[in-house]
Amino acid sequence: MTGPEPVPAGPPPDPTPPRRAGSVWAHVGQHFTEEAFDIVVIGAGRMGAACAFYLRQLAPGRSLLLVEEGGLPNEEGATILAPGVWTAQDIPAGQEAQAEWTREQLLGALGSGKTLEVEDRPLLHLLPAGEGSGLTPTLDALADFPEALALLDPARLPVARVDPRALTYRPGSLALLAAQQAIGQGAGLLLNTRAELVPGGVRLHRLTVTNTHQIVVHETRQIRAGVIIVAAGAAGPALVEQGLGLHTRHGRAYRQFPRLDLLSGAQTPVLRASGLTLRPQNGGYTLVPAIHHRDPHGYHPAGGSLTGVPTGLRRELLEDLVGLMDAVPALAGEGLELGRSSADVPGAWLALPGGRPDAPPQAEELAPGLHLLLGGPLADTLGLAAAHELAQRVSAG
Template sequence: MSGTVVNNETLSLPTQHYDCVIIGGGVLGLCCAFYMRQFHPEKSLLLIEQEGIPSELGATFVSPAIVHGLFANPESYKKAKWSKHLLQNLSNITGIDRPHNQAYFPVGYVQFMDEHYDDSTTQEDFLESRSEVEQKNFQALLDLSYCKSVCFDADGGYASAENVAQHFGYAAVREGTDLLLNARATFSSSQSLSIERLSYNKKMQQEVVRQESLSFAQCIVAAGHSSGTVLEGLGELVECPKVYMQYPKIEGDSQLILGADLGTGGKLELPVISYQGFHLRTQADGLLVIPPALAADSIGYQPTEGKLMGVQVGLRREIIDSIMNNLDNFPCFAWESLNLGKAVRQVRGAWQIAYEQPAWQQLKENNHIYLLHGGREAMSLGLATAHELAQSIEIE
């Protein structure tokens, strides 16, 4: 039987006690909910999200969601393979058919490297294997003088994290998950949650319109960068460092050559490019420029724009520095079409958990509570991690 969706304060949940509650309706919370129904169909399950799905407050909403399987560690390699298979067969696996909301774009993933590795090919061999249009685009975008070798993952690419999340959300509800939207959860004890039901007033400000409480046997905190704050309510210190990440965009540029399908709008077709820690990913006729990972921000940091040659731009200083330091490797960083914005809000960005890899953990003192977090490789490894947690969790 389908679960109940409670999306405004006038509606009530069918019960005030659940066997398991998941806090956070980002891609990982929703994926975990879907698999929880499969592994524990007889247990009651509630997912609480403080906004809608997708939520503009989460990392899933802005994620460029790059996916690849180029992991040296065999465990990560296996997880990425599993995740790619899931993404490629998402409609079949979830039973949710959303033909106008493509979830995965397996355009390939190419990593250009300065070192030579055993399983890599030479740059020349790789370029020769690609179309003329792609070769010209690679040459326009990158200076590969120092590139010694290339690894290519033909099944890699990028996802629409938002669409992936919605597939899992619909499927989880269809399989019996109750969904409580516009509701912020905080721990009031190790076995209960205080819920603030939220609504928008005429000035579009969020306000608390109702308060209630719920009890649970097990709880999974999948609240993204807010997980640390949510867990503070338990009095147990769990490290959840966060970092504000942004990515500028190269708007359609005449130096880029569009694919052969000019009749359908001249789409730019390129695999995801990884070089010197940067990723370039197509979006319409332009490219997203995803900078290398930054270290965690200090507590209280607020994203502020930086200055480039005395002019204010919307990128934080560390990202401007990494772009400036890589002008030689990326001739495209000097193009006027690289849109750096004028204020932080004009450049796509969000807070994210400052971990490279997604993971789950059982809390030490409250071992009926679990933390499930993403990280930079959330789409490549996170779905398998959420599946693993749903399979491993024991519900009395």
């Protein structure tokens, strides 16, 4: 009697088991019973989500939780209101390599093989005569874009510094993509949860909405964390100071994004004059004003007045726009949406690393195992590089 036929040997087992997708706790009906994580990242904007994604690549064996106060990984702050602009004109000296690396990550969707809506859109920095050499006449630079030329007076801004490699993208989409990839590689995501720092860990306040549309704390849990990364944007320094009593040197400013409701096309370049950026979007232009200084503690955004008429724009923003009206006459027309209160004009708080409006993104270790990650005004061009550098330091620790 013969035995059963031998089973042919299959391929040897893969010594590296496949990564399991992480868990998502989206609402209080999903019970959260975890007690500890190796790494907790607070804030699922693009900086926090990207850092979590890089950490899953560099330290796949360490447990990680991404905590977000909102309902989705998003840019609830400034960058959901104004799409990002990567430009070589913003690169501080010595950070050219980081900027190029960030550009490659945007084009390659963080190296994940996924697609991010990134558009090639040149940026023209418009300048008065005599501002430098190697510049392009404005009339030549905008010869194919009459809709953009109609916004300005080329006699007052006759030359332009052109960045033909500039890109535009949506930071909110970048945050969502990075968070999805991090979850797919094993990170946990806890939504609708307000984080509070405590010694040795994080206190989590899970939020819900009542029948009268009030946001309330449904339950509070505390977890231990070996490493905590605070990537909560402009709220990050306050989170550290209030929770642990650690002083930081960082600041914040309130930035509004008025709309110029005049025609723009799919190929219209990004324009910049005296620090004001006109970013073509949805057939018009989003205005991204310059940041001059940090706002004082306790400041509450309020509108100003134009020729005695109350508007929703901050007074200093109004002063900037009035100063540009001769060079960019479109700002004096009916296309500029002023609003009647600050609530009518989208705006958000913006972190200022080191309290300076020209400082690049940075990560600071405030205490052993506690890191503060800030993007700031140059996050469009350098943010991903700063998030990756922090992930490298944490994974090596």
